[in-house]
Amino acid sequence: MEDVGRQGKYLDWTLQGTDRGPIHLIIHLSRAGWIRWIDSPSSVPPKPGSGPLALRVTFSDITGQVVGGVDVTEAGTRKSLAIFVVKDPADVSGIARLGPDPLDASFTPEVFSRILDSAGGKQIKGVLRRQSVIAGIGNAYSDEILHAAKLSPFAPCSKLSPEQRIELLGAIRSVLFAAISRASGSAPETLKSEKKAAMAVHGRTGEKCPVCGDVVREVSFADSSLQYCPTCQTGGKVLADRRLSRLLR
Numbered sequence: 001m002e003d004v005g006r007q008g009k010y011l012d013w014t015l016q017g018t019d020r021g022p023i024h025l026i027i028h029l030s031r032a033g034w035i036r037w038i039d040s041p042s043s044v045p046p047k048p049g050s051g052p053l054a055l056r057v058t059f060s061d062i063t064g065q066v067v068g069g070v071d072v073t074e075a076g077t078r079k080s081l082a083i084f085v086v087k088d089p090a091d092v093s094g095i096a097r098l099g100p101d102p103l104d105a106s107f108t109p110e111v112f113s114r115i116l117d118s119a120g121g122k123q124i125k126g127v128l129r130r131q132s133v134i135a136g137i138g139n140a141y142s143d144e145i146l147h148a149a150k151l152s153p154f155a156p157c158s159k160l161s162p163e164q165r166i167e168l169l170g171a172i173r174s175v176l177f178a179a180i181s182r183a184s185g186s187a188p189e190t191l192k193s194e195k196k197a198a199m200a201v202h203g204r205t206g207e208k209c210p211v212c213g214d215v216v217r218e219v220s221f222a223d224s225s226l227q228y229c230p231t232c233q234t235g236g237k238v239l240a241d242r243r244l245s246r247l248l249r
């Protein structure tokens with residue numbers, strides 16, 4: 001193994017391949033995927049079956065000595081993790097389509113502002129998590145970023161003021177950097193619970209906002225739902241849930 005990196009939400013393992021150059025093992029863990037390093041993997045291949053094990057990889061050095069391995073598992077019945085073995089990460093269409101990484105130095109306020117302007121009247125929540133526009137932000141962290149930036153999830157992108165754009169970019173960076181530094185200091189067993197515990201609004205419907213004490217609300221958005229704080233983000237206005245109002249009509 002030569003390197004492990006990240007491209008958006010994809011893990012990219014650079015492996016020493018044949019004499020024709022390195023190969024890349026690319027894994028997208030989706031919502032319920034999990035990866036676990038094993039120091040001394042068993043030489044007996046796993047039994048195929050209905051268990052959560054999706055992939056087992058064993059790594060060896062140039063002499064053929066096994067140096068470790070990984071198990072990739074996926075919980076639940078909805079299987080959506082994706083695994084690729086490619087010569088070039090750009091051969092994975094989801095990676096080729098990735099927008100710029102907001103943690104990269106090239107992601108300047110000007111770049112971000114251009115993205116917002118070209119998104120026009122689209123709602124900021126949807127634009128933040130669209131991987132082809134900005135790489136690496138999902139449903140949970142887009143809720144956290146918008147709360148930190150004190151912005152309504154439904155604010156139209158191009159209408160954001162210069163001050164709001166600066167605030168939002170700062171929130172993107174601080175939320176993502178905090179998530180990464182928390183994760184790199186965590187034991188695997190506590191990673192999920194620590195991620196949950198660090199959330200201010202995401203997944204906390206009905207609880208108190210840690211900033212102002214207002215009740216965190218939930219509203220449907222695209223294929224799922226989002227959480228926000230009315231006092232911090234929408235001037236105290238509780239957003240109507242379109243799913244709910246359709247039922248009531």
Ligand SMILES: [Zn+2]
Pocket residue numbers: 209210211212213214229230231232233
């Ligand atoms: Zn609040």
